[in-house]
Amino acid sequence: MSKIRVYEYAKKNNVSSKDIIHKLKEMNIEVSNHMATLEPEVIAKLDSMYKKAEPAKKSTPKPPVKEKQNVTVKPKGLVPGFDEDEEEVITTKVPIKKAVTKNKEGKKHDLQIQQKEKKIFTNKKNKKRNYEAPQQEIQVKKEKELPKKITFEGSLTVAELAKKLGKQPSEIIKKLFMLGITATINQDLDKDAIELICSDYGVEVEEKIVIDETDFESLEIVDDPANLIERPPVVTIMGHVDHGKTTLLDSIRNSKVTAQEAGGITQHIGAYQVTVNNKKITFLDTPGHEAFTTMRARGAQVTDIVILVVAADDGVMPQTVEAINHAKAANVPIIVAVNKIDKPTANPDRVMQELMEYELVPEEWGGDTIYCKLSALTGEGIDNLLEMILLVSEMEELKANPNRRALGTVIEAKLDKGRGPVATLLVQTGTLHIGDPIVVGSTYGRVRAMTNDVGRRVKEAGPSTPVEITGLNDVPQAGDRFMVFEDEKKARQIGEARAQKQLLEQRSVKTRVSLDDLFEKIKQGEMKELNIIVKADVQGSVEALVAALQKIDIEGVRVKIIHSGVGAITEYDIMLASASNAIVIGFNVRPDANAKRVAESEKVDIRLHRIIYKVIEEIEAAMKGMLDPEYEEKVIGQAEVRQTFKVSKVGTIAGCYVTDGKITRDSSVRLIRQGVVVYEGQIDTLKRFKDDVKEVAQGYECGVTIKNFNDIKEGDVIEAYIMQEVERK
Numbered sequence: 132m133s134k135i136r137v138y139e140y141a142k143k144n145n146v147s148s149k150d151i152i153h154k155l156k157e158m159n160i161e162v163s164n165h166m167a168t169l170e171p172e173v174i175a176k177l178d179s180m181y182k183k184a185e186p187a188k189k190s191t192p193k194p195p196v197k198e199k200q201n202v203t204v205k206p207k208g209l210v211p212g213f214d215e216d217e218e219e220v221i222t223t224k225v226p227i228k229k230a231v232t233k234n235k236e237g238k239k240h241d242l243q244i245q246q247k248e249k250k251i252f253t254n255k256k257n258k259k260r261n262y263e264a265p266q267q268e269i270q271v272k273k274e275k276e277l278p279k280k281i282t283f284e285g286s287l288t289v290a291e292l293a294k295k296l297g298k299q300p301s302e303i304i305k306k307l308f309m310l311g312i313t314a315t316i317n318q319d320l321d322k323d324a325i326e327l328i329c330s331d332y333g334v335e336v337e338e339k340i341v342i343d344e345t346d347f348e349s350l351e352i353v354d355d356p357a358n359l360i361e362r363p364p365v366v367t368i369m370g371h372v373d374h375g376k377t378t379l380l381d382s383i384r385n386s387k388v389t390a391q392e393a394g395g396i397t398q399h400i401g402a403y404q405v406t407v408n409n410k411k412i413t414f415l416d417t418p419g420h421e422a423f424t425t426m427r428a429r430g431a432q433v434t435d436i437v438i439l440v441v442a443a444d445d446g447v448m449p450q451t452v453e454a455i456n457h458a459k460a461a462n463v464p465i466i467v468a469v470n471k472i473d474k475p476t477a478n479p480d481r482v483m484q485e486l487m488e489y490e491l492v493p494e495e496w497g498g499d500t501i502y503c504k505l506s507a508l509t510g511e512g513i514d515n516l517l518e519m520i521l522l523v524s525e526m527e528e529l530k531a532n533p534n535r536r537a538l539g540t541v542i543e544a545k546l547d548k549g550r551g552p553v554a555t556l557l558v559q560t561g562t563l564h565i566g567d568p569i570v571v572g573s574t575y576g577r578v579r580a581m582t583n584d585v586g587r588r589v590k591e592a593g594p595s596t597p598v599e600i601t602g603l604n605d606v607p608q609a610g611d612r613f614m615v616f617e618d619e620k621k622a623r624q625i626g627e628a629r630a631q632k633q634l635l636e637q638r639s640v641k642t643r644v645s646l647d648d649l650f651e652k653i654k655q656g657e658m659k660e661l662n663i664i665v666k667a668d669v670q671g672s673v674e675a676l677v678a679a680l681q682k683i684d685i686e687g688v689r690v691k692i693i694h695s696g697v698g699a700i701t702e703y704d705i706m707l708a709s710a711s712n713a714i715v716i717g718f719n720v721r722p723d724a725n726a727k728r729v730a731e732s733e734k735v736d737i738r739l740h741r742i743i744y745k746v747i748e749e750i751e752a753a754m755k756g757m758l759d760p761e762y763e764e765k766v767i768g769q770a771e772v773r774q775t776f777k778v779s780k781v782g783t784i785a786g787c788y789v790t791d792g793k794i795t796r797d798s799s800v801r802l803i804r805q806g807v808v809v810y811e812g813q814i815d816t817l818k819r820f821k822d823d824v825k826e827v828a829q830g831y832e833c834g835v836t837i838k839n840f841n842d843i844k845e846g847d848v849i850e851a852y853i854m855q856e857v858e859r860k
């Protein structure tokens with residue numbers, strides 16, 4: 132006889148655990164609770180007690196004790212043809228549990244019980260009319276019919292699946308075993324296993340996809356094409372400093388907005404709309420790529436077309452290139468506005484020539500980039516630019532469904548002393564109405580007042596319309612997404628859930644691509660292209676690196692260089708990396724202080740190298756999942772070279788001031804001159820005044836010599852680092 136627990140025994144004998152414990156106490160057998168295991172000899176004793184007790188009970192005419200028995204009483208008035216006084220009311224015990232256990236062995240016993248019941252409920256007058264036992268009890272005894280179809284969300288445990296199919300878990304486990312799956316009763320079954328089992332029973336399966344409305348950014352809006360109508364394009368103006376972005380924005384606005392909206396007062400709400408040939412165009416009011424990048428870094432893509440402003444008298448400048456890279460990384464079409472053509476020194480052809488290098492080939496030279504020559508100052512060429520915007524917009528087939536609850540992005544937000552939180556929202560799909568319950572980022576509320584870009588109160592705003600709203604419980608952030616919900620309660624619930632989630636996310640580490648987890652992503656098919664930004668000390672290295680990196684192709688995953696350049700790694704590089712989920716490679720260059728700070732907060736992976744093949748090796752290893760950075764460099768401090776002394780036999784001594792962390796005698800150092808690494812090596816001597824010291828902390832001066840290196844100059848930075856063993860993730 133095998134051991135069983137108290138509650139199991141109780142169940143088997145259709146008595147309560149309490150009763151068993153009580154009986155055991157009487158027998159002087161101590162058990163702690165209903166989970167206690169019973170020894171075979173104890174089971175035997177109990178058996179003898181219960182088995183003896185049973186026949187005695189059967190013969191007892193009195194109704195048995197409730198706990199031990201299942202009393203069946205005819206429900207009043209429920210049995211047609213029966214009058215209460217005529218009825219022979221018999222109460223008896225129906226051993227349901229026993230019936231179930233025996234049921235497994237065959238139907239015979241089942242029938243016996245049913246017959247017994249029939250006998251019990253025989254009417255005195257009419258012997259033929261039988262009362263049927265209550266439904267509930269029969270169900271226990273009958274095998275449940277298989278359902279036609281079952282539904283599930285995510286997964287089901289064996290027990291849950293068994294319940295849905297009306298089968299015993301053991302039967303499911305057996306079936307799974309036959310199918311080569313070993314499972315326990317509480318094991319989760321995936322979709323495939325569930326489908327296998329169900330198809331074996333001939334039951335249809337439907338998986339319910341649960342939509343998490345709190346994560347509405349990831350909702351994919353699928354509209355019936357019949358419900359889509361054309362929407363205005365949303366345009367961002369980018370370009371180098373002083374090339375005329377603001378002048379162009381103002382000039383478009385002044386010439387178009389005020390003329391049509393007579394009496395309207397221009398409001399700077401972050402975006403405005405103009406009407407050209409009866410069609411609207413929406414301009415985002417913050418020129419430059421900062422706003423664009425911030426939005427993209429937050430996962431919002433609002434711009435449909437980028438206007439790249441290039442001053443004809445100045446040509447392509449660093450920020451022009453940055454803007455191109457941003458637009459390209461976001462896959463947004465570019466229209467080039469060659470500005471300042473009124474200037475005598477203007478040379479539009481030169482601009483076109485220079486931009487050829489960035490694959491912006493003018494239509495007139497066989498390419499497909501639209502160039503508009505204009506003067507933001509005089510207004511010449513602006514109408515043409517607007518028409519070209521409409522043309523590109525038409526080609527892009529920008530459409531949205533206005534007849535759905537509004538969804539879009541925050542352009543600007545602030546706290547107004549009088550009005551409370553105020554946000555400019557760009558409706559991207561649907562229509563926003565006054566009174567709509569809304570969730571904006573992790574804030575929520577009801578749209579109280581809506582104002583358009585000329586300060587007019589409006590009742591609704593359709594796709595691509597910017598409106599300023601009030602009525603939120605807090606100030607959201609630019610780039611936050613918003614969505615309208617069916618009622619305020621839901622909006623509040625979702626808003627609060629999102630605020631909570633945001634808090635948790637802020638505490639945990641953001642997931643960006645890093646070389647360490649690259650392989651996992653490739654394996655899971657999440658990665659088709661690895662975005663990389665390359666910064667190096669000289670153009671030759673940039674080119675060599677880019678060429679070598681582009682040759683890498685591992686498991687169909689390729690490297691895509693989204694930006695490359697000469698010089699230190701800047702904040703801009705990090706923002707671009709963050710927005711495009713890229714890795715930054717520094718070749719003989721370092722990130723500047725701002726870049727370092729932003730990289731840390733944005734969790735951008737920066738890899739610094741000095742040898743090209745090491746870069747390639749590292750990227751390849753990461754893609755193959757064989758990255759082996761058992762040692763990681765840890766910068767421990769920085770010192771500024773304030774003076775240099777040349778001493779014969781010793782070499783150059785650098786009189787330094789430790790600006791950050793500490794410099795230790797045994798640390799490795801690199802010498803950085805204007806963001807570029809000029810040398811990497813070891814400290815030879817580290818002195819405070821005349822004494823050799825082990826380390827010098829921040830805020831102190833020291834004398835440093837570097838092994839085999841004397842070309843130290845004032846203003847250089849000595850960065851000390853150690854190689855630290857790190858655990859592989």
Ligand SMILES: Nc1nc2c(ncn2[C@@H]2O[C@H](COP(=O)(O)OP(=O)(O)OP(=O)(O)O)[C@@H](O)[C@H]2O)c(=O)[nH]1
Nearest residue numbers: 371372373374375376377378470471474506507508
């Ligand atoms: N002659 C001439 N000057 C222009 C034109 N467009 C802009 N400017 C002048 O160029 C200067 C810079 O123009 P902004 O519009 O401020 O340039 P921006 O690109 O917005 O500059 P930042 O905001 O600093 O990035 C101003 O003095 C403008 O008056 C133009 O078409 N012709």
